Amino acid sequence: MFQEILTERLRLRRFQPEDAEAVYAYRTTPELRQFLSWPQSMEVLHSTINNLSSKDFCSAAGWDQLAIEHCADQQLLGDCAIRIDEMDSRIAELGIALAAEFQLKGQCV
Numbered sequence: 001m002f003q004e005i006l007t008e009r010l011r012l013r014r015f016q017p018e019d020a021e022a023v024y025a026y027r028t029t030p031e032l033r034q035f036l037s038w039p040q041s042m043e044v045l046h047s048t049i050n051n052l053s054s055k056d057f058c059s060a061a062g063w064d065q066l067a068i069e070h071c072a073d074q075q076l077l078g079d080c081a082i083r084i085d086e087m088d089s090r091i092a093e094l095g096i097a098l099a100a101e102f103q104l105k106g107q108c109v
Contacts, residue, residue: 002014002056002057005066006071007071008071009070009071009072010068010069010070010071010077011068011069011070011071012066012067012068012069012080013066013067013069014052014053014066014067015049015052015053015065015066015067015079016049016053016067017046017049017050019049019067019076020042020045020046020049022076022099023039023045023049023067023076023079024039024042024045025099026078026097026098026099026100027039027079027097029099029100031100032097032100035097036097048065052064052065058082058083058084062083063081063082063083064081064082064083065079065080065081065082066079066080066082067079068080068096068098076099077098077099077102078096078097078098078099078102079096079097080094080095080096081094081095081096081097082094
């Protein structure tokens with residue numbers, strides 16, 4: 001079971017269906033799109049959000065995603081991708097995608 005990760009400024013949480021428009025907006029910009037594999041469409045995004053929210057966190061091979069939310073105003077800043085190494089669960093790979101307006105502002109420091 002996943003428990004949210006809370007800091008003074010940020011909250012890492014599971015995606016929710018109401019995140020779809022904001023996620024689609026930042027993940028499909030030309031600056032980010034070249035590095036990201038999803039979403040190809042809003043339909044794919046809704047399906048991905050439903051799949052992510054219903055599975056156990058990092059329970060199977062592959063990537064998991066968490067929403068990055070600003071605590072003060074609950075605004076979605078971006079997302080964090082996590083993949084646990086299959087051979088050594090002490091090792092993880094991380095990726096962060098932030099909406100352009102939140103990049104270079106020290107949000108994830």
